[in-house]
Amino acid sequence: MKPGDAPFAHPPPAAHRLDLTVNGRPTTVHVEPWVTLLDLLRDRLHLTGTKKGCDHGQCGACTVLVDGIRINACLALAVMQAGRTVTTIEGLAGKETLHPMQQAFVDCDALQCGYCTPGQICSAIGMLSEGHSHGSDDDREQMSGNLCRCGAYANILEAIEQARGSGPAAARAAPPAS
Ligand code: FES
Ligand code: FES
Numbered sequence: 001m002k003p004g005d006a007p008f009a010h011p012p013p014a015a016h017r018l019d020l021t022v023n024g025r026p027t028t029v030h031v032e033p034w035v036t037l038l039d040l041l042r043d044r045l046h047l048t049g050t051k052k053g054c055d056h057g058q059c060g061a062c063t064v065l066v067d068g069i070r071i072n073a074c075l076a077l078a079v080m081q082a083g084r085t086v087t088t089i090e091g092l093a094g095k096e097t098l099h100p101m102q103q104a105f106v107d108c109d110a111l112q113c114g115y116c117t118p119g120q121i122c123s124a125i126g127m128l129s130e131g132h133s134h135g136s137d138d139d140r141e142q143m144s145g146n147l148c149r150c151g152a153y154a155n156i157l158e159a160i161e162q163a164r165g166s167g168p169a170a171a172r173a174a175p176p177a178s
Contacts, residue, residue, distance in 0.1 A: 023090055070125075105159045124163065
């Protein structure tokens, strides 16, 4: 490479236009192809409720719902979410009413520092919506991708049990009617 040459043979790819729905709002952004959904949410849309723990798919702190299915936002590229509906912890409550899963976490004191809590709540909603869990033994297995450094697991399981008892609204990735 001669002095003054560009460091790369090809310019970096341009940002892509991305249309998606985030917490019920149609959203258009321009993102480079390497931007993760987690960084889009936190750094560009300022939805910092979704947490970055490991950034490697190992802790579940970044769990959000995409078309109602839970995913690790740190492992998903933003550009792959075109046309999809993303729900984060900020999009769950109604104007006056918490989502049943949020209320259950409050009622059961299912958090300590709270860092893992947005991911735990989104994951628990996704789990109920997937229909794979029918009791606390299933919950342990199905929630095993969400780590809690504070060890609030017993209360988290209790909260999920309470939310399950509140009916189908507990599995919905949308605000309750207020
Ligand atoms: Fe995504 Fe840990 S930050 S799994
Ligand atoms: Fe602190 Fe779970 S409440 S990490």
